[in-house]
Amino acid sequence: MKFVIDTLGGDKGALEIIEGIKLFHQEFPDVELIAVGKIDELEAIKEIANIIEAKEVMPMDAGVMEAMRMKDSSMSVAIDTLIKEKADGIISSGSTGAFLSLATLKIKKIPGVIRPALITSFPTIIDGKNVVLLDVGASVENTKEELVQFAKMGALYDRAVFGIKEPKIYLASNGSEEHKGSSVGKEAYQILKEDKNFVGNMEARDVLKGHADVVVFDGYSGNIFLKGSEGMAKMMSQLMKDAFKKNIITKVGYLFAKSGINELKNKMDYKKVGGALLIGVNAVVIKAHGNSDGPAFYSAMKVGYNLMRKQVVEEIKKGFSLNE
Amino acid sequence: MKFVIDTLGGDKGALEIIEGIKLFHQEFPDVELIAVGKIDELEAIKEIANIIEAKEVMPMDAGVMEAMRMKDSSMSVAIDTLIKEKADGIISSGSTGAFLSLATLKIKKIPGVIRPALITSFPTIIDGKNVVLLDVGASVENTKEELVQFAKMGALYDRAVFGIKEPKIYLASNGSEEHKGSSVGKEAYQILKEDKNFVGNMEARDVLKGHADVVVFDGYSGNIFLKGSEGMAKMMSQLMKDAFKKNIITKVGYLFAKSGINELKNKMDYKKVGGALLIGVNAVVIKAHGNSDGPAFYSAMKVGYNLMRKQVVEEIKKGFSLNE
Numbered sequence: 102m103k104f105v106i107d108t109l110g111g112d113k114g115a116l117e118i119i120e121g122i123k124l125f126h127q128e129f130p131d132v133e134l135i136a137v138g139k140i141d142e143l144e145a146i147k148e149i150a151n152i153i154e155a156k157e158v159m160p161m162d163a164g165v166m167e168a169m170r171m172k173d174s175s176m177s178v179a180i181d182t183l184i185k186e187k188a189d190g191i192i193s194s195g196s197t198g199a200f201l202s203l204a205t206l207k208i209k210k211i212p213g214v215i216r217p218a219l220i221t222s223f224p225t226i227i228d229g230k231n232v233v234l235l236d237v238g239a240s241v242e243n244t245k246e247e248l249v250q251f252a253k254m255g256a257l258y259d260r261a262v263f264g265i266k267e268p269k270i271y272l273a274s275n276g277s278e279e280h281k282g283s284s285v286g287k288e289a290y291q292i293l294k295e296d297k298n299f300v301g302n303m304e305a306r307d308v309l310k311g312h313a314d315v316v317v318f319d320g321y322s323g324n325i326f327l328k329g330s331e332g333m334a335k336m337m338s339q340l341m342k343d344a345f346k347k348n349i350i351t352k353v354g355y356l357f358a359k360s361g362i363n364e365l366k367n368k369m370d371y372k373k374v375g376g377a378l379l380i381g382v383n384a385v386v387i388k389a390h391g392n393s394d395g396p397a398f399y400s401a402m403k404v405g406y407n408l409m410r411k412q413v414v415e416e417i418k419k420g421f422s423l424n425e
Numbered sequence: 426m427k428f429v430i431d432t433l434g435g436d437k438g439a440l441e442i443i444e445g446i447k448l449f450h451q452e453f454p455d456v457e458l459i460a461v462g463k464i465d466e467l468e469a470i471k472e473i474a475n476i477i478e479a480k481e482v483m484p485m486d487a488g489v490m491e492a493m494r495m496k497d498s499s500m501s502v503a504i505d506t507l508i509k510e511k512a513d514g515i516i517s518s519g520s521t522g523a524f525l526s527l528a529t530l531k532i533k534k535i536p537g538v539i540r541p542a543l544i545t546s547f548p549t550i551i552d553g554k555n556v557v558l559l560d561v562g563a564s565v566e567n568t569k570e571e572l573v574q575f576a577k578m579g580a581l582y583d584r585a586v587f588g589i590k591e592p593k594i595y596l597a598s599n600g601s602e603e604h605k606g607s608s609v610g611k612e613a614y615q616i617l618k619e620d621k622n623f624v625g626n627m628e629a630r631d632v633l634k635g636h637a638d639v640v641v642f643d644g645y646s647g648n649i650f651l652k653g654s655e656g657m658a659k660m661m662s663q664l665m666k667d668a669f670k671k672n673i674i675t676k677v678g679y680l681f682a683k684s685g686i687n688e689l690k691n692k693m694d695y696k697k698v699g700g701a702l703l704i705g706v707n708a709v710v711i712k713a714h715g716n717s718d719g720p721a722f723y724s725a726m727k728v729g730y731n732l733m734r735k736q737v738v739e740e741i742k743k744g745f746s747l748n749e
Binding site (some may be wrong): 115162164198225226238241242273275276278280283284303305306308309310318320321322323325326327328329330331332333334335336337338339340342343344345346347348350351353354355356357358359360361362364365368369388 | 563608634648653658689
């Protein structure tokens with residue numbers, strides 16, 4: 102298994118990424134790592150990874166044209182390396198827009214896929230049960246055909262990753278009734294209802310209740326949902342901290358409640374989710390959070406490792422070669 | 426001050442609504458209440474409210490045509506009563522779609538307003554600081570002109586309700602850069618940037634951080650944001666409860682931490698927010714949560730009372746008569 106890592110472009114600098122690589126290597130010493138970035142920074146991991154030099158950093162706000170032009174950026178070099186070395190996966194915490202565009206253009210879409218999507222899984226209120234969400238931000242506006250394909254890719258992902266044979270698929274909407282939804286959502290509904298795994302529309306407040314296996318969003322509202330939920334989770338965590346810090350009595354309360362609270366923290370820590378997959382291209386392309394620290398980047402690498410091991414790309418290829 | 430209440434159509438039945446009315450009357454005995462619904466149910470409050478009979482319930486999934494046809498529904502009768510009695514406000518926990526359409530058609534838009542919006546305020550991580558959000562679901566798709574007006578109405582609301590003279594206005598987007606956003610969002614940005622109170626785009630994860638006074642959404646993504654955030658808050662609260670219930674030690678922890686936790690609960694209880702205002706029509710039109718119980722309905726009535734007292738409708742009228 103070959104895994105290419107872009108070590109530049111994250112908000113916290115390459116040292117955190119390198120820290121993540123070290124953590125990953127400790128746990129998975131058999132994975133062949135190829136790290137792209139500044140030679141002096143990569144010195145520290147030359148024993149555990151192949152090192153490839155790239156001096157330029159893709160700017161966070163790079164558009165597609167700028168991304169294409171910056172051929173010496175670590176991001177471009179990493180993608181070229183993936184192709185040349187026939188690696189299985191790649192990860193970057195750099196500019197989302199640039200990374201997703203370059204990956205789509207260069208690594209290419211799986212035959213039959215109209216548009217790749219960012220897919221991630223999220224914990225739900227039911228213990229051990231995740232919900233798969235896509236598109237959480239690869240596109241802004243989508244056609245009905247794209248939404249229908251997102252449902253299909255979500256189901257294939259859910260089968261490959263979580264072993265759920267007949268995933269319950271929902272379309273995110275502003276109401277649960279059939280007549281609710283954006284104009285493109287309503288059109289997609291009419292096609293999706295022929296699919297035996299499609300259940301119907303789902304309001305955003307029900308997504309984390311654990312009834313749905315896959316929830317399909319257009320890229321814009323999926324991004325709003327994902328980031329809005331993250332923001333709320335962060336606020337609640339902060340308020341919880343404040344609640345325990347209120348006075349000496351509540352501090353004592355924390356000491357007693359600690360074991361339960363730590364479980365909650367573990368479940369809700371987005372750093373444990375770490376990265377989203379660009380589904381629909383010919384490799385495991387992982388977008389890690391821009392502000393990933395070492396442990397977060399390590400978690401995102403683990404997400405990528407798991408998806409390579411579960412052969413998600415092959416499963417999508419198979420699924421799309423059968424019916425289209 | 427006259428306040429009309431539709432007592433039918435909520436998920437939990439009229440008795441909860443009546444309970445809410447009683448709580449409200451205890452606190453605000455001077456407000457003239459007009460309750461519309463079934464006579465036998467309203468018997469219990471005939472000493473504190475004027476009673477108007479209506480036997481039919483507007484169905485939760487009523488479309489505009491059905492809503493218009495059901496002239497004997499408590500919702501229609503309540504709206505007609507508001508107009509006839511020149512009441513200041515109206516509240517319903519019935520079908521959102523039907524209520525907002527009927528209210529817009531019958532109570533009429535304020536001159537200059539293209540499209541009314543659902544507006545609400547949300548607690549943020551900064552203590553005592555709220556953020557005003559609109560549209561959270563009155564429309565599905567919006568034009569750039571509508572988004573620009575939402576910004577204006579949000580600012581007028583923020584001034585009237587929270588006394589913030591120069592509210593910081595943001596446009597919700599999938600990125601903070603100027604080039605991010607839906608196609609209509611990008612067009613609205615170009616107009617909004619002429620407004621001295623407009624700061625720029627805001628990602629959904631930053632909305633609750635307390636930097637923004639007003640965040641403008643199109644109705645569809647605003648609905649996804651609001652309900653998604655509610656869903657996450659609910660899940661976190663549930664997980665917190667579970668964390669304390671884990672074992673005898675964590676239960677003891679809860680007893681000690683209780684005072685802090687209750688503060689958190691109070692802040693995050695959406696029932697304390699209770700209702701959203703349909704801004705842009707000629708009355709205070711409050712949509713209460715469909716599943717409101719007595720205390721939640723009481724809170725929603727308080728939201729309405731506060732908006733009448735702060736003369737939000739008059740302020741919007743003034744704002745729109747000056748510049749348009």
